[in-house]
Amino acid sequence: MLSPILPTLAERLRNAGYFTSGFSNNLTVGVLNNGLRRGFQRFVNYNGFLSSQSRQARMNPKAFAPYLKLFKRQLNTNARSLQDTLAHSEGLQNLSFPLYARLGPLLEKMLKTKGNTKKALTDAAQLLIERKEVDEGQPIFTFINLMGTHLPYHPPLHFLKRYASDVLRDKAARRYLNHLNTHLLSWMAPLTTDLDEQSKAILDGTYDAEVASQDEQVGAFLEKLRSGGALNRTLVIVCADHGEHLGEKQLMGHAFSIYNELTWVPLLIRDPGGDLPAGVQIEQFVSTRRIFHTVLAAAGQADPLEESLSLAQTRSAESDPDHGVVFSEAFPLGNLLHILQQREPQLVQEHRCDQMRRAVWKGEHKLIQVGDDHWELYNVFEDPNEKKNLYEALPEQVRAMQEHLQTFVSHAGVGAPTTDYTIEYEDPVVLSHLRNLGYLE
Template identity: 60%
Template sequence: MAFCNNPLVGVVNNGLRRGFQSFLNYSGLMTSRPNQVGVDRNLFDRYRQVFKRFLASTISSMQDAFARSDFLLNLSFSPLTAPLWQTALSFKGNTARSLNDAARLLIERDGVAEDQPIFSFINLMGVHMPYHPAQQFTERFAPHILHDKTAQRYLRHFNSDVFGWYAPLTNIMDEQDKVTLDGMYNAEVATQDELVGTFLKKLSSSGRLDKTLLIVCADHGEHLGEKRLIGHSLSLYNELVRVPLIIRDPGSDLPRGTAVEHFVSTRRIFHTALAAANLADETEEVLTLAQSSTSDPDSGTVFAEGVPPQNVVQMLHRRRPQETQELGCDQARRAVWSETHKLIQTGDDRLELYSAIDDPGERLNLRDILPERVEALQEYLQTFVSHAGVTVTTREQ
């Protein structure tokens, strides 16, 4: 079962809905709810369901066109149209409703045998731009926004400037603007955290939580002006790729209160879930995160790859050509973490080496200081690319 609040997963036709028996979408012009998935009881209900499927298919095609057409995408990025689709499309979905529906279905398990495992994917979008957190958390994390007219004007402009969510900055961000974005981002995180907490309390009070392997993770972080970057499309710096990973295991494979100190890849969440459901084969079993550091099959080495969306790159070339070239925003990026260092390669020849332990902010490029380490990590990257066997170009959104 999937409960999706992200329009790029639940709305755009990119194939990510395959494999789910039930995929409930909370974003877009036409959202779905659990009571729309069931057995039709009479002729009118059957007619209504057919009409809904036809209407949903038509609307989905229209929404998909905006993501794939350069003209329509540029139109949607306009400050005049952005507020319209942000509201009409339920751009960030509905976290509270999706979590409430997920809790009800996981607790009641209608039509599911008690001993049958359920895989549930719950995708939340609330921390994404634009920022409209709950009032109580704005007061806690960004109280100045309530009375500072300059900060309010900046936030209104930022929330409506969709191109600005992707584009590199022309200069270093103003310090007060940075304070505003950091505060509002933290307030959005706190808003989602409270809603997730309510969801977990429901599972706990029903007794389901103690029968559930719970994995909390993010697919990316966010740039809020660091290194002249905004958003999450154009870098592999730690602001984007170091994400929380929390696992609550009711069994004993992942004992409570333990922390893994070495680097791990979120790709192994897949293998961990398979192993927990007793569905993993031998090659998948060894990749579960229920491993000690001494038996880690990756030996603490982690890879990442980032390919900028092609339609965004085209807009960057038109509107921010100098910054795009200067920061390599139109180039594919690859990174490798191994032992105490991290290497980022942008395009074919831009190299950055950082201490993964002592320099989490990635301020000192050690490329020219430790050339031997650069060479060794480049070999890791080349092996990774050869093993993947793909040629990377810019991708469509």
């Protein structure tokens, strides 16, 4: 739960006169009332059978809401039953893959456990171009959260053909992908052994296909803004909240790691105002937390400290206000950890799944702390896959970076986040999916 004393970006901008809107395909943002939606005048959640608008965003419920809820409940129940049948039927799994590949996305569209990327982007583009509900001259802040690259993987067939063509011909590969899509621990828990070459290829290929599909849809969104005359008056920032483990280091998903597979994420900015010139690539590491400061500065709402932390101030290592020092931290998700402790306790111990992780980057090195007493040091330029632990070899470097880490912890007052969530939506499929993900008991 986000502390109420910490203002969100939407709150800051709304108080400055912006129309604030959110379009979320993420269950943990669109459904859990964890404070992340504070400040949005309009917030739409696309999970479940039909999209819904958050009460937290002060949208008035429709008169027919109780009837709509019953309608959604029945449709969701039927769709879930069909999906379960598909997941556990050997006969259906042996169908020709083009048919099987079309059934998966169809059910995903019905259940919307990953939301509805196309509709979210269409609705956001419509708002930015047509400006309905927005006062004349009023600036708009829009947050769009997409989930297309999360499991379950059901990429469009033409992208499967391009990136994972072996899956189309191999029944064993089809069974592996189906198991991955339908079993929580298969894509959240650590592995007991390394993935074999074929399984790794299937996983990489289907993930790449999902990324390509998402990229295509974001490209279409930007083209709509361009053709509608909105692109050149819009600051666009594209980033990710985390990466994904696909079997590296015997890890899956994004729950129990702070390695580069999770922390190196894309960050692209298109700034028609010119503070961030086109074609410039920043080589050093930066923190995505500074998106907050960058947006406030672009909106003319930053105080002097926030202005100094705008990414527009980082043209080189010499001009970086963070001096190339970047921090990251990862907390174990309590409910998911509880599931893992019950089913795979040896994996919890082996991979230290119950311990907090922190990392600091400075220059070419990255120091990782797991719990109180486990340390790893890597040269991330020479060893980006983090295979050679230099902790014993470079004690002076370790001590210097430990000081940075301790300073960060003491200044930030870091503590484990609370999970005292409330739920606004009573969609049974959404709630079931949150339980499967480990966010609810």
